[in-house]
Amino acid sequence: MKKEALKIETYCMVKNNRIVVDGHLVFEDQDAVGLKAFAKTAYRHLKPSYNKFFKMDEISKLAFVAAEFLLKDVNLEKYKSEELSVVLSNSESTMVTDKNHQQSISDKDNFFPSPSVFVYTLPNIMIGEISIRHNMKGDNAFFIVENFNADLIANHINNLFLTNKSSAFIGGWVNYSDDKYEAFLYLASESGSILHNASEIEKIFKINH
Amino acid sequence: MVYFRSDNIISSLGFSTKETFSSIFNGDIGIRQVEDSSIYHEPFPASMIDLNRLNSEFEILANKYSNTKEYTKLEKMLLLSIEEALRKSGVNIKSKRTGIIISTTKGNIDLLETNNFPKDRVMLWKLGDVISDFFDNPNKAIIISNACISGVLAINTAAMYINSGRFDNMIVTGADIVSRFVVSGFMSFLSLSPTACKPFDKTRDGLSLGEAAATLILSNKRENNEHNIVHRGGASANDANHISGPSRTGEGSFIAIDKAIKESGLNYNEIDHISAHGTATPFNDEMESIAIHRHGMDKVPVNSIKGYLGHTLGAAGVVETAILLEEMRRNTMIATAGYNEHGVTNYINVLSKNTPQNLNACLKMASGFGGSNAAMIVSKSSK
Known part of the structure; x- marks a missing residue:
């Protein structure tokens, strides 16, 4: 049985206090200072009433908001939950939260490590947060690369698809350093018109960059 | 291959x-x-x-x-x-x-x-x-x-x-x-x-x-000895339940094992031995026993080697697979150090002593924060 090739059904870019979906600006807040403030106003814009959001660290909030906007008009219910996979990447891992945790343990007279900070020192927690929110129980992978690498993500997702592991995939890049944040997520499935390969992903990433 | x-x-x-x-x-x-x-x-x-x-x-x-x-x-x-x-x-x-x-x-x-x-x-x-x-x-x-x-x-x-x-x-x-x-x-x-x-x-x-x-x-090339072990299948899955606690139903682990077995082309009754994640936290081990039980593998000998080397985090899956391959080459399963009295709800066959057994196909399990789970099937190749 020959499968359709995977396509890019929709994509979302979050950076510079703007959220762009499929090339269209859908939300902007130039008054927000920093990721924390911007993620909050972006969240309020969609009013999802999801209290777990407020417990997340900044980079997980970024990933969460990007996935909210990406999937706003998408019906994932036509898939079985175990056929929905998430494959993400970045260069910083969770360095901002790592430094927060480090600060809480560096002075032995002022030692206050917190489990609610420590748990966010793993980049795949972002995958966990997206998976819980959208009931996605398929494959997971988090890759660390110096710069966005479309080929790495496309190749991994295509391999999962060709070996019948999953039917639909969130792929992309969610990165946050002290002075900069950026999330680029896309949904790959058999629907859509753009072929799911490294050069198409690279093109979309660059246009929206 | x-x-x-x-x-x-x-x-x-x-x-x-x-x-x-x-x-x-x-x-x-x-x-x-x-x-x-x-x-x-x-x-x-x-x-x-x-x-x-x-x-x-x-x-x-x-x-x-x-x-x-x-x-x-x-x-x-x-x-x-x-x-x-x-x-x-x-x-x-x-x-x-x-x-x-x-x-x-x-x-x-x-x-x-x-x-x-x-x-x-x-x-x-x-x-x-x-x-x-x-x-x-x-x-x-x-x-x-x-x-x-x-x-x-x-x-x-x-x-x-x-x-x-x-x-x-x-x-x-x-x-x-x-x-x-x-x-x-x-x-x-x-x-x-x-x-x-x-x-x-x-x-x-x-x-x-x-x-x-x-x-x-x-x-993709075999070595020139009798111990050819091959990767037969593997998958990961998310519990979609909690970021720091495993699923009470073993959901993600169950799915990962299911997909890995399907890819391997083997039947459940062909699995000779399971190398579990077995961290010894109350919830992890309970969860794994549920996932194993749900697949009807209650009798398959299970071990965890974390009682010897601790939880080595990002190394654990590689360390434990290397140990598993050595078990297969020697046709000997390792005892679970620290295991004395059965402590998970489901009966599963946890190894309490080193046990010789012909090992052809084995399952490796792993679970972690973020609701993540993985499984892998390895077996000896026929030639």
Whole structure:
């Protein structure tokens, strides 16, 4: 049985206090200072009433908001939950939260490590947060690369698809350093018109960059 | 076909798979009380690498490569592990057809406390460059950081790279160290046992941390001996339930095993042995027993080796797969150290002593924070 090739059904870019979906600006807040403030106003814009959001660290909030906007008009219910996979990447891992945790343990007279900070020192927690929110129980992978690498993500997702592991995939890049944040997520499935390969992903990433 | 060509473990119990396996087989426990205030202000049990041996063996390796650069403890562990596995494999690491995957949760995170290295050395992507450069590998090393399933996920990913024809050989290497960062974090979670951990035991009360590096070399060509073991299938899955606690129904683990078995083409009754994640936290072991039970594998002998080497985080899946392969070569299953009285709700067949058995096909399980789970099926090849 020959499968359709995977396509890019929709994509979302979050950076510079703007959220762009499929090339269209859908939300902007130039008054927000920093990721924390911007993620909050972006969240309020969609009013999802999801209290777990407020417990997340900044980079997980970024990933969460990007996935909210990406999937706003998408019906994932036509898939079985175990056929929905998430494959993400970045260069910083969770360095901002790592430094927060480090600060809480560096002075032995002022030692206050917190489990609610420590748990966010793993980049795949972002995958966990997206998976819980959208009931996605398929494959997971988090890759660390110096710069966005479309080929790495496309190749991994295509391999999962060709070996019948999953039917639909969130792929992309969610990165946050002290002075900069950026999330680029896309949904790959058999629907859509753009072929799911490294050069198409690279093109979309660059246009929206 | 994807063949396991060669492997290595650098652990508290040895600097090769054979040395570590022999110690474990003899019942040696690598977890000891550690008194090191630079890591934690109170003594804590952990499985630590012999630092003097690491430094002296690394010096020999550096001399061999005429390399005079400075390396971190974690890098030395990884480089030694790769070198030893490589030497036995005959695989050319300088070839464009050889890829490297590194599995780690926190890499050089201890560098946040020092200024002995350039600032970017703490970054995980930098670790990839350091390793590739040492061996003159022409490809960018791939880094997987997916909590405690990183190792199994890295092996499954490497198998996909070979099966899809992108590489002929994959070097899968994993490492994590016992650092102040990690010990303080797990302490704040109250998830560390005050003694060496006791997987699946009634009195289990948390995990023990460990540091290790391990390497597996996978190839599309078989080696010339009778011990050909192949990767048959692998998958990961998310519980979609909680970021720091496993699913009460074993959901993600159940799905990962289901997909791995399907890909392997084997039946459940062909699985001879299960190497569990078995961290010895109350919830993890209970969850794994539910996943195994739901698949009707109650009678399949299960072990966890965390009672010997602790939880080595990003290295765990690679370490435990190397041990599993050695069990298969010797047709001997290792006892679960710390296991005395059955302590999970479902009856599963936890090994309490070393047991000889013909091992053809085996299942490796892993689970971790973020609701992540992974499974892998390996078997002896028919020829």
